[in-house]
Amino acid sequence: MDHDGEREAAARLGAEASGAARGGFTPAAFVDDALFADFLAAETAALGELERDILKGEDPERLEAATAAVKRRVHTMKGEAALVGAADVATFCHALEDFLGASGLVPDLTDRLLEATDWLAGALTAYGRRQLPTPSAADAIARLSLDRPTDGAEPARPVAAPLPSGRSLPAAPGVGPATVRVSLPRVDQLVEAIGELITVEAALKHSPELAGRRSGRLCDTLAQLGKVSRDLQDIGLRIRMVPLLSTFHKLARLVRDQSRKHGKDVRLTLQGEGIELDRGVVEQLGEPLAHLVRNAIDHGIEGRRERVAAGKSETGQLAITAFHEGGNIAIQIDDDGRGLDRRAIAARAVAQNLVSPTQAAGLTDAEVDDLIFAPGLSTASAVTDTSGRGLGMDIVRRAVVALRGSLSVRSRPGRGTTIKLLVPLTLAVMNGTVVAVGRERFVLPTLAVIESLRPAPAALATWAGRHDMLHLRGEVVPLLWLGSWLGVQDYVTEVTRALCVVVECRGRRVGLVVDDVVSQQPTVIRSLGPTFEGQALLSGAVILADGLVALIVNLDAVTAWAAGAFNSATDHSRGSQAWTPPRTLG
Amino acid sequence: MDTTPNPGLNPSANARGAARSRAAAGKYMTFRLDGQAYGVEILRVKELIRLQEITRVPQANAVIRGVINLRGKIIPVVDLRQKFGMGCLVPTEQTVIIVMQLPVFDHDLEMGVLVDEVLEVRHLSDGQIEPPPDLGPQEAAPAALCGIGKDDKQVILLLDIAKLMSGGDTADLKRAAILVAPTSQEGVGHGA
Numbered sequence: 001m002d003h004d005g006e007r008e009a010a011a012r013l014g015a016e017a018s019g020a021a022r023g024g025f026t027p028a029a030f031v032d033d034a035l036f037a038d039f040l041a042a043e044t045a046a047l048g049e050l051e052r053d054i055l056k057g058e059d060p061e062r063l064e065a066a067t068a069a070v071k072r073r074v075h076t077m078k079g080e081a082a083l084v085g086a087a088d089v090a091t092f093c094h095a096l097e098d099f100l101g102a103s104g105l106v107p108d109l110t111d112r113l114l115e116a117t118d119w120l121a122g123a124l125t126a127y128g129r130r131q132l133p134t135p136s137a138a139d140a141i142a143r144l145s146l147d148r149p150t151d152g153a154e155p156a157r158p159v160a161a162p163l164p165s166g167r168s169l170p171a172a173p174g175v176g177p178a179t180v181r182v183s184l185p186r187v188d189q190l191v192e193a194i195g196e197l198i199t200v201e202a203a204l205k206h207s208p209e210l211a212g213r214r215s216g217r218l219c220d221t222l223a224q225l226g227k228v229s230r231d232l233q234d235i236g237l238r239i240r241m242v243p244l245l246s247t248f249h250k251l252a253r254l255v256r257d258q259s260r261k262h263g264k265d266v267r268l269t270l271q272g273e274g275i276e277l278d279r280g281v282v283e284q285l286g287e288p289l290a291h292l293v294r295n296a297i298d299h300g301i302e303g304r305r306e307r308v309a310a311g312k313s314e315t316g317q318l319a320i321t322a323f324h325e326g327g328n329i330a331i332q333i334d335d336d337g338r339g340l341d342r343r344a345i346a347a348r349a350v351a352q353n354l355v356s357p358t359q360a361a362g363l364t365d366a367e368v369d370d371l372i373f374a375p376g377l378s379t380a381s382a383v384t385d386t387s388g389r390g391l392g393m394d395i396v397r398r399a400v401v402a403l404r405g406s407l408s409v410r411s412r413p414g415r416g417t418t419i420k421l422l423v424p425l426t427l428a429v430m431n432g433t434v435v436a437v438g439r440e441r442f443v444l445p446t447l448a449v450i451e452s453l454r455p456a457p458a459a460l461a462t463w464a465g466r467h468d469m470l471h472l473r474g475e476v477v478p479l480l481w482l483g484s485w486l487g488v489q490d491y492v493t494e495v496t497r498a499l500c501v502v503v504e505c506r507g508r509r510v511g512l513v514v515d516d517v518v519s520q521q522p523t524v525i526r527s528l529g530p531t532f533e534g535q536a537l538l539s540g541a542v543i544l545a546d547g548l549v550a551l552i553v554n555l556d557a558v559t560a561w562a563a564g565a566f567n568s569a570t571d572h573s574r575g576s577q578a579w580t581p582p583r584t585l586g
Numbered sequence: 587m588d589t590t591p592n593p594g595l596n597p598s599a600n601a602r603g604a605a606r607s608r609a610a611a612g613k614y615m616t617f618r619l620d621g622q623a624y625g626v627e628i629l630r631v632k633e634l635i636r637l638q639e640i641t642r643v644p645q646a647n648a649v650i651r652g653v654i655n656l657r658g659k660i661i662p663v664v665d666l667r668q669k670f671g672m673g674c675l676v677p678t679e680q681t682v683i684i685v686m687q688l689p690v691f692d693h694d695l696e697m698g699v700l701v702d703e704v705l706e707v708r709h710l711s712d713g714q715i716e717p718p719p720d721l722g723p724q725e726a727a728p729a730a731l732c733g734i735g736k737d738d739k740q741v742i743l744l745l746d747i748a749k750l751m752s753g754g755d756t757a758d759l760k761r762a763a764i765l766v767a768p769t770s771q772e773g774v775g776h777g778a
Contacts, residue, residue: 195658440642486644528643528653530693531662537644543655549641551653 025132028085038181039084040128046077047121052249054113055256057105067105070113074100077120089123091137092116095146112144114253119144184279191236194229195524201229237426241276244322244331247286248273251293251320258297265304265315266297272322277329278426281403285331285423288399292333292419293318295393300337300417310414312336328405331421340411342368349374369409373397401556403427404445432523432542434550435501435514437483438491441550443523443542444503444512448555452501452517460495470500470511477502478562479511482553485561486537491515505555510562512553521545525552609733609744611712616705616742617684620672625735625742628707630686632696637681651675651700656685663698664751675700690751697751710735715744 027036050073057066078093096116103109119140123133133140141147204210205222248270259266277285301307301316308314319334346360349371355363363371372393400407405423424430431446459471460479468479479500483491492498492515500511523542528535528551539554614625640652640663651665663683667675675681680703688695716734730750735742 192658198658200657488644526660528660529662530695531650531697532643532646535643535645541641541653541660543658543660547655548639549653549655549660551641551643 023132025127025130026085028083031084036084036127039080039086040124041181043077043080043089044121044124046073047117047124048246048249049073050077050120051114051117051253054105054110054117055249055252058107058110063105063107067100070105071097071100086123086127088133088137089120089127092120092123092140092146095137095141099146112146115144116140116146187239191240194232194236198229198233201225237278238276240279240426242279242282243274243276244282244285245273247282247289248320248322250286251289254290254293255297255318258294259301259316262297263303264297264301266301266318267315269317269319270321271319272331275322275324275329277423280427281329281423281425284399284403285421288396288421289320289331289333291393291396293320296333296335296337296417300335300339302338306338310338325422328422328424331423332418333420334416334418336416339413339415339417340369340372340409342411342413345369345371366410369411372409373407404430404447427525430523430525430542430552431520432552433501433520434518434544435482435499435512436516436518437486437514438488440486440488441518441544441548442482442486442514443550443552444501445552445555446520448503448505450502450504450509452499454498455495455500455511457496468495468513472502472509472511475509477509477511479513480558480561481513483513483515485558486553503555503558505559508559508562510555510558512558519545608717609710609715609735609746611710611715613707613709614735614742614744615684615707617682617701618703618705619666619670619701623705623740623742624701625708625710625744626684626686626747627744630688630747632685632687634704635683635685635698637677637683637700654683654698656696656698659696661685661696661698663700665700667700667702669750675702678702680704686747688748688751690748699747710742710744 031039050070053066053069053073056062057070059066074093074097078090078097081087081089081093105113119133123137126133135143205226210218252268252270255266255268296318297316301318302310302312304314307316317334317336319332321332321334323330323332342365346355346363346368349355349368350357350360354371354374373396397407400421400423403423404427405421407422408420410418410420432443433446433449435442435444455470461469461471461476463469468481470477470479479495481491481493482488483493495513498513498515499517500513501517502509502511504510521544523544525540525542528538528541532538536557537554538551539556540552541549542552544550609627613628615628615631616623616625618624635656638654640654642652643650643662646652649664649668651663651668653660653662665675667673681700682704683698683700684704685696685698688697690697714735714737716736718728718731718733730746731743732746732749733744735744
């Protein structure tokens with residue numbers, strides 16, 4: 001079978017259906033804009049599920065359940081489309097239903113069924129623009145031979161492996177607890193209102209008028225109020241959480257398409273798709289994950305012949321696993337491919353001036369692997385060609401950093417690569433370290449804080465009379481006076497009376513000089529709003545326990561400063577141990 | 587509310603800043619700044635809050651005093667004296683933050699405005715509102731001045747506050763204040 005040709009035809013069908021106009025479309029008379037928008041949103045979601053069920057059918061053990069689910073979904077879609085007057089979709093679903101009735105869901109038909117979903121997706125897009133889908137349902141049915149079920153496919157055959165009895169099937173999606181669909185702004189409003197409630201509750205509890213008259217009943221009521229508002233806060237955060245499910249299933253389709261394109265056999269295992277994260281995080285994870293999956297299949301997993309020659313099974317294994325780790329969510333992508341080509345990576349890093357040849361020779365395997373995330377190296381095509389895993393890594397890294405997450409890689413030459421993403425549960429909450437500078441307070445992300453210390457005079461040095469640095473266990477760390485950086489008045493200017501908070505961002509350590517470290521607390525991150533757009537020194541604001549606003553220091557800007565100011569002064573790449581300070585203080 | 591819809595104060599028209607707006611009859615929140623009375627359309631005003639500690643934002647425009655926590659929401663606070671080039675406001679017992687909802691920078695922004703003192707909410711009829719003055723043959727009145735309210739006691743400069751926050755014609759506005767309201771002469775010294 002010419003899979004490539006087929007896939008391209010499908011892409012065309014989907015693009016065409018959403019593209020050229022065949023004429024305007026008007027929904028049924030009673031359908032207002034809101035209702036029609038609901039219809040489109042619901043069917044788009046249903047299409048995703050349909051695609052997922054079709055793919056499930058490729059696994060003989062799940063064929064029976066998948067067939068039933070696919071039929072049910074197509075039938076529902078037909079009914080709903082007919083109801084709002086979307087005749088093309090209704091006609092198409094009707095044909096699809098007949099097709100499934102005649103042939104069943106056999107793996108050989110998967111490609112055609114996926115093409116059918118592509119057309120449906122295109123049709124929904126066209127409806128969204130109030131256009132009729134092109135090609136029409138009749139043309140699409142003919143082109144996909146939906147009216148000739150057995151064309152090019154084997155006739156229906158019995159289920160290969162009946163489900164072992166006694167094993168319960170996973171519940172069909174949509175059969176869970178009843179749900180309502182609520183617009184996101186409304187959810188945000190609710191969360192905002194809960195925030196206000198908590199502030200009001202604190203004000204009430206601490207009001208001096210109440211302090212005088214504390215009866216037992218009043219105390220009970222206040223305690224109850226506190227519990228209710230804490231519960232509400234919890235629910236509020238949870239309400240924005242969605243499971244990874246849909247993201248994972250998009251990856252499943254990607255794996256299928258990509259492995260066919262490259263003529264590789266890849267078996268995908270998904271785990272932890274029920275894990276929930278903030279909607280914003282999940283949305284931004286899609287692209288980096290797709291990059292990683294594409295890389296794993298394009299460059300990691302070998303072709304059949306190469307695999308057999310290496311003594312591996314013909315089918316490559318790709319596992320995507322999500323799990324809780326600490327307060328964060330880890331997503332791990334494992335392949336059993338050829339692993340990273342460390343020699344090529346190190347050579348490239350030297351060619352790009354990321355490390356000196358001497359340094360490159362001294363790097364450990366893990367350090368070489370980490371170089372694939374270094375900016376600049378990732379775009380290098382030479383690495384992509386020889387070792388793979390170059391392309392798009394910079395994009396992945398940037399996306400993960402934007403989520404305040406981290407990335408790590410572990411490679412086993414000849415046996416595979418594991419890439420792990422660590423992202424916070426929600427973008428809204430961060431553990432913050434509050435520091436005092438002059439009479440002002442600022443917040444640092446606790447995740448980035450390595451340690452804080454009072455620098456000893458013997459450990460300090462000044463480069464060219466301007467740049468202070470600190471010797472920290474053999475490493476030289478540039479110091480940044482937060483007070484001067486942020487324009488604070490009257491901060492402690494004598495380094496031995498100040499505190500030094502060592503932070504790490506993008507693999508670079510910087511010592512931030514502050515007056516004092518005040519506290520550590522979980523904080524809700526808020527935007528500074530459009531008034532302060534382009535404000536590079538700060539990355540947001542938080543409300544402290546006393547109700548006052550404190551600003552979050554943007555560590556990216558700090559790191560950029562350190563890179564700029566010290567590029568000439570230090571051998572800046574990884575180990576600056578070789579460098580000695582020209583002049584010592586004290 | 588007895589205010590009539592006011593096309594001149596239509597938010598989108600003002601935010602884009604093209605046409606000059608004209609104040610119409612309705613309710614105005616009046617406040618004092620450096621001796622002069624000003625008025626803003628009451629519909630813009632969300633609430634009045636006491637002066638509270640304002641968190642400075644590094645590198646921000648001098649007009650922006652900083653940000654405050656308004657029941658869990660972080661909003662910027664503008665020093666109107668700075669905006670008018672009258673120097674920095676020194677807080678007193680009377681200092682108030684007027685929280686307004688303004689369409690500026692293409693956003694619907696909640697913003698605090700620092701004023702010396704809030705006077706009252708008063709109704710101005712058409713007869714009490716005059717068009718912005720002609721300040722001389724070469725000078726147009728500042729675009730943010732959309733009318734002049736007058737009664738027996740005082741002159742109230744009616745501000746199109748959204749335009750004021752999006753535009754930069756504040757020096758003109760100060761001049762207008764001086765020209766039409768002789769009582770505000772004392773403010774001249776600050777503005778230099």
